[in-house]
Amino acid sequence: MAETEFDVIVIGGGPGGYVCAIRAAQLGMKVACVEKRATLGGTCLNIGCIPSKALLQSSEKYEEARHALADHGVVVKGDVELDLGRMLARKGEVVKANVQGIEFLFKKNKVTWLKGTGRIAAPGVVEVDGTAHRTKHIVIATGSDSVDLPGVKVDEKRIVTSTGGLELDQVPGHLVVIGGGYIGLELGSVWRRLGAKVTVVEFLDRIVPTMDGEVAKHFQRILGKQGVTFRLGTKVTGARTTNEGVVLSLEPAKGGAAEEITADVVLVAIGRKPHTAGLNLDAVGVALDERGRIRTEGFATSVPGIWAIGDVIVGPMLAHKAEEEGVALAEQIAGEHPHINYDAIPGVVYTWPEVASVGATEEQLKTAGVAYRSGKFPFTANGRARAMGETDGFVKILADAATDRILGAHIIGPDAGTLIAELALAVEFSASAEDVARTSHAHPSLNEAVKEAALAVAGRPIHI
Ligand code: FAD
Ligand code: NAI
Numbered sequence: 020m021a022e023t024e025f026d027v028i029v030i031g032g033g034p035g036g037y038v039c040a041i042r043a044a045q046l047g048m049k050v051a052c053v054e055k056r057a058t059l060g061g062t063c064l065n066i067g068c069i070p071s072k073a074l075l076q077s078s079e080k081y082e083e084a085r086h087a088l089a090d091h092g093v094v095v096k097g098d099v100e101l102d103l104g105r106m107l108a109r110k111g112e113v114v115k116a117n118v119q120g121i122e123f124l125f126k127k128n129k130v131t132w133l134k135g136t137g138r139i140a141a142p143g144v145v146e147v148d149g150t151a152h153r154t155k156h157i158v159i160a161t162g163s164d165s166v167d168l169p170g171v172k173v174d175e176k177r178i179v180t181s182t183g184g185l186e187l188d189q190v191p192g193h194l195v196v197i198g199g200g201y202i203g204l205e206l207g208s209v210w211r212r213l214g215a216k217v218t219v220v221e222f223l224d225r226i227v228p229t230m231d232g233e234v235a236k237h238f239q240r241i242l243g244k245q246g247v248t249f250r251l252g253t254k255v256t257g258a259r260t261t262n263e264g265v266v267l268s269l270e271p272a273k274g275g276a277a278e279e280i281t282a283d284v285v286l287v288a289i290g291r292k293p294h295t296a297g298l299n300l301d302a303v304g305v306a307l308d309e310r311g312r313i314r315t316e317g318f319a320t321s322v323p324g325i326w327a328i329g330d331v332i333v334g335p336m337l338a339h340k341a342e343e344e345g346v347a348l349a350e351q352i353a354g355e356h357p358h359i360n361y362d363a364i365p366g367v368v369y370t371w372p373e374v375a376s377v378g379a380t381e382e383q384l385k386t387a388g389v390a391y392r393s394g395k396f397p398f399t400a401n402g403r404a405r406a407m408g409e410t411d412g413f414v415k416i417l418a419d420a421a422t423d424r425i426l427g428a429h430i431i432g433p434d435a436g437t438l439i440a441e442l443a444l445a446v447e448f449s450a451s452a453e454d455v456a457r458t459s460h461a462h463p464s465l466n467e468a469v470k471e472a473a474l475a476v477a478g479r480p481i482h483i
Contacts, residue, residue, distance in 0.1 A: 025051045025154040027352060028145045030137040030298070033061020035329025035341030036160030037121050042349035044128040051154070052130055053137035053147050058118035059125065062162050062330075063338040066182045069117050071205055073110040074185065075369050078212040081106075090408060101213060103190065110185070139303050142324045156324055156352055159305075159313060160345070161298065163291040163330035168197060170257035170268075171287055177265050178258060178285045181206060187284060190214045195267060195282035197255050199226035201368055202288035204238075207247060208370045217247045218280065222272050222289075224252045227368065229335075231380035231429040234415065238374050238431055241411055258285060293331040308333070318348045326352075340364050363446040367436035372412045375439035378427035378446050381417060390420035394452060394475030396468045398432045400483045403463040409433035414472035416442070416452055423451035423476070434465055441469055452476035 027043045029036045032054030040052040058065060084099045125132055135148035139159075145152050165180040167173070175183035184206045190213045196203040199221035211217040225232065226239050226249070239249060250269065256277070257268040264281045293312045300307070306314045306321040313320055313327040320327050328348050329341030343364070347357035368374040384391045397413040398404035412432030418425050428442035445455055455473035460466045467482075474480045 025049050025131075025152060027051075027156045027158060027349070028053065028133070028137075028152060028154040029158040029160055030139075030145065031061065031160035031162055031329070031331075032056070032059040032121070032132070033160060033162045033329060033341065034063045034338040035162070035331075035345045036061065036158065037125070037345075038342045039158055039160060039328060039345030039349050040130045041124055041128050042346045043352065044130050046349060046353040048349075048353065050128075050130045051133050051152065052125070053133045053135065053145065055134075055136040058115075059121040059132065060114075060118040063341075064117045064121065065114060066185065068338050070110045070114050070185045071181070071202075071209075072369055073113040074106065074209045075205060075371075077106045077109060078209045079371055082212040087408065101190070103188070103213070107186065107188075136297065138297060138299050139305075139325065140299065141303065142322055156326060158348060159295075159298065159320070159325065159327040159331055160329045160341070161294045161331050162341075163336055164294050165287065166290045166292050168255065168287050168289055171197070171255060171285065172258070173287060177260060177283070178287065180287055184210075184284075184286045184288075191283035192216065193218070193264070193282050194284050194286060195220060195265075195280060196286045196288060197267075198222075198287070198289040199249065199251070200288060200290065201227070203286065204242065204368055204370055206286060206288070208242070208245075211246055215283075218250060218282075219247060220250045220253050220255055220267075220269060222252070222254050224272075226251070227374075229366070229380075230368075230374065231376060231415070231427070232382055234374060234376070234429045234431050237412065238368075238370075241372065241431075242370070291330065291336050295331060318344065318351065334361065335364060335366060337364065337366060360447055363443050365436075365439045365443045367439065369436060372409065372432045373435035374429075374431045375435035376427070376429045377439055377443045378425065379417065380427060380429070384417060384426060389426065391417050391426060392420050392423075392452075392476050393417050394472045394477070394480070396471035396475055396480060396483065398465070398468055400471070401463075401465060401468045403465050403467070404433055406463065407433060414438070414468045416455070416469075416472045416476055418452040418476045423453055425450055425452055425455070428469075428472075430469075432465070432468070438465055438469055441466060 026048035027050045029040045029052045044050045133147045138146045140146045181202045194215040196207045196219045199219045207217045252272045270277045308314045318326045328344035330336045350357040365377040395415045399410040415429045417427040452473045460470040471480045
């Protein structure tokens with residue numbers, strides 16, 4: 020058995036793992052990254068963030084050409100046609116360019132890619148398809164998988180997870196999405212724009228449970244106007260495939276009469292669970308928590324020399340969270356003292372309009388008994404949003420009543436995912452609402468709505 024000595028072996032080549040590997044190499048360590056997939060980049064680049072955003076972008080253009088251009092005086096003569104094959108091929112090209120980019124970065128930084136499935140034989144020993152590699156540190160960055168719904172068996176053709184939902188070779192007549200969260204609303208938007216009737220079945224009595232309640236209500240209203248039907252407070256108890264389609268049995272979540280609905284395709288998007296199978300964690304003594312996540316303290320697992328980051332540990336399952344952890348852990352192993360401010364990690368739903376947030380929701384502040392002031396500004400009063408013809412939504416900033424420090428910010432509106440960066444920086448710098456309000460914002464820009472919301476915290480917006 021060949022043996023190579025590394026300083027760090029990272030298991031998993033997603034945003035957590037590949038970033039950790041590159042940062043560790045930058046810091047002078049000898050690093051390997053084990054990845055079983057044929058390409059690097061993990062869930063995010065291969066079957067997550069990147070392909071979903073490619074389809075969101077393409078479907079947005081299709082919808083714009085069909086419904087929005089005429090208002091701008093741009094007349095499309097004849098029918099606007101969908102070439103789904105080309106749209107999917109383009110998505111594939113976008114993914115390919117991104118995953119090849121990571122391979123290039125590995126070469127540039129002299130990170131060894133150990134191709135195959137990794138297993139921890141013992142602390143300090145990682146086996147990759149039977150070959151043992153010795154290392155001082157092991158980093159587990161094996162990510163997550165879709166949660167299964169009992170009674171609804173995924174075949175990735177008619178009953179799909181997000182993976183199959185990114186590959187449908189025709190637009191379904193009726194798409195039923197189970198789960199009104201990030202994936203359900205993003206992919207539901209893609210297929211609705213392309214012509215599907217979309218029904219979202221959500222167990223709770225609201226969508227995106229982690230989002231500020233007022234924003235979620237507004238979001239649901241806008242998606243409803245776009246044509247998405249919501250069945251809130253409803254659970255799916257079973258599915259059977261017939262010639263007519265997939266017949267789903269539904270029941271009110273609190274109990275009551277059952278009913279059936281028929282779908283051409285069902286997308287199961289009820290969350291993701293940590294992926295730890297096959298790593299030999301039990302035998303090595305790496306402890307899990309009650310939700311199957313690897314238990315960590317400062318990324319250290321219960322076994323010295325074995326660390327974990329990303330979707331496989333506690334915290335939001337987001338690529339940029341995994342990346343921050345990858346960098347911080349590499350620096351920690353190198354003896355530095357990094358710090359991650361988890362209150363300053365933004366979350367974005369890339370629908371149109373986009374929905375973005377950072378820090379606390381109004382509900383969280385109320386539960387914690389924190390006195391706060393809220394400032395809100397609608398995009399209907401923003402000149403740039405009017406010029407764009409995109410006036411749905413608002414910016415809401417929550418600041419500490421005593422100190423004016425920004426505790427949370429929530430945006431629903433055009434390019435909310437880009438606008439939130441300013442407020443994430445504000446939270447990171449412990450800025451006050453007044454700091455943002457007194458910063459000059461270019462005119463005419465969408466960011467002026469952020470400035471106005473900050474002014475509104477002090478009760479003095481100019482443009483409403
Ligand atoms: P992963 O990206 O899951 O990578 C883990 C890697 O480890 C995988 O490549 C896997 O093959 C490999 N692996 C597992 N076990 C082994 C083993 N034993 N040996 C070798 N290799 C192994 N997040 C965002 O921030 N923004 C978005 O827009 C966004 N969109 C998403 C859209 C979809 C449809 C999905 C499903 C997810 C999306 N996410 C998004 C979430 C994001 O993809 C994850 O949070 C992120 O990929 C987690 O990174 P990670 O490195 O922890 O794990
Ligand atoms: P999610 O946690 O965002 O949403 C799941 C939804 O399903 C919730 O609203 C939940 O109440 C509901 N649900 C749970 N069980 C149910 C049941 N039995 N019946 C009906 N509804 C049920 O999970 P999702 O959408 O699967 O995405 C997984 C994760 O991937 C996200 O939480 C996010 O971390 C990440 N992601 C991030 C994106 C982004 O950043 N733009 C995009 C896509 C995914």
